Amino acid sequence: MLGLGTYQIEAYDECVETVGQALRMGYRHIDTAEGYDNEDAVGDAVADSDVDRDDVFLATKVSPDNLDYDHVLTSAADSFERLGVDFVDLLYVHWPTGEYETTDTLEAFAELREEGLIGEIGVSNFTVDLLEEAVEVSEEPIFANQVEMHPLLPQTELQQFCAQDDVDVELVAYSPIARGDVSDVDELQAVAEKHDATPQQVSLAWLREKEVTAIPKATSEDHLRENWLSLDVELDDEDVEKIDSIEERRRIVDPDKAPWNQ
Template sequence: MPTFGLGTYQMDYDECVESVRTALRMGYRHIDTAEGYDNEDAVGDAVDEYGIGREDLFLATKIGPQNLDYDHVLTNADESLDRLGVEYVDLLYVHWPTGEYEATDTLEAFVELRQEGLVEEIGVSNFTVELLEEAIEVSEEPIFANQVEMHPLLPQTELRQFCAQDDVDVELVAYSPIARGDVADVDALRAVADKHDATPQQVSLAWLREKDVTAIPKATSEDHLRENWLSLGVELDDEDVEKIDAIEERRRLVDPDQAPWNQ
């Protein structure tokens, strides 16, 4: 999985096509979408128009909580593949462990999809340590990744430590990795940014990379796409990382009442 990608949440068709096409031209090779974003067709059209070889692109999508019983997973995965115009996806996520989600039933369908070659890897999203432990235990195939909100204001320390264990080895993927722009107002991030002639957003993305976390920032304009892409050239030292780790403010931006951490 490329350790940097493009998120496509809340993009309409035209915006999504243009964003994905521009990102691919810049060098992005990891595109993240979801059936709940209503833009899988736009992602598929942009990929097709750009003409990139399927083996050169890491494509991820998600099945929403209302479609997570066994039969719905199989049906909706097929529908996602049709909208994307591909024969398989590299990573298929359980979008939220709510609604129809039941670990054994849901993951049995995901395992079947992987064994049939329609899904390269199984992922989960918005899972706590406890839910991730359960998923790992019941799934007959490895859980490859857990996608969660993560940025310097929500460092997900417990989850990172759990996923890094040798007997767990689950990749973390960060959505909202620049806290929807809020990182620009954090003094510590601004100080590190000034030191590196970078932006706080780039520093946040570089910090995630130092934590071995894959970031998938959403961006629609060419300028923001490029700004995020150039974060790959920002190299933080130990002092920078310590300064960012010392930030005490905590802010969760995606926090619905039904989220597992609110139960």
């Protein structure tokens, strides 16, 4: 339940090295996107790795400008070519903006899944209302909703909705350490001290307790390892309650066109 996010790792050599280091360290979930301009580097790193491709959970995303039916199909084909694969484990609607139209877009995603080109359908940055509509309309199950999530933005309403038996959508957390802002939160500092860990590791452990897959971005070996070692941090109920009690709310990714701003 810990992956690697590659947002803003645009330099080819840096991206290849980062993904390669992550795979050697034990990461098996790699997240990229058409809009990140690094699918070629991610694909080359996966291909060059000693880790078998079947053991890597590879996810990418279709950009908002490519979300009508025909554009989804051509965009996915272009992503496969850049990644050097003929299949991805998870394909996301990156944002429900631009050309996104629930039925038209999701019909194309369903076709890709029915043809065996993608393992799972995902959406990203969907509110509860948009996710509910997508679940109702999609011919194939919605597997995941990737959203910003961390102790300063716990996404409680989305958690409750996704946990319903007739919904059963996983949450995947980007910016899971709020781009470092969690280090300044008193509650996280206290829990971190108790476990001889860092606030960033505690934030990742908290997400794991919520059964959320976190995909922190990291480039240095030290940060990759720090995030990976969060898997050794075991929070108890008291820790989780303390983190849940944080009152501050802060959204890091907040573009004007985001659905929650409409």
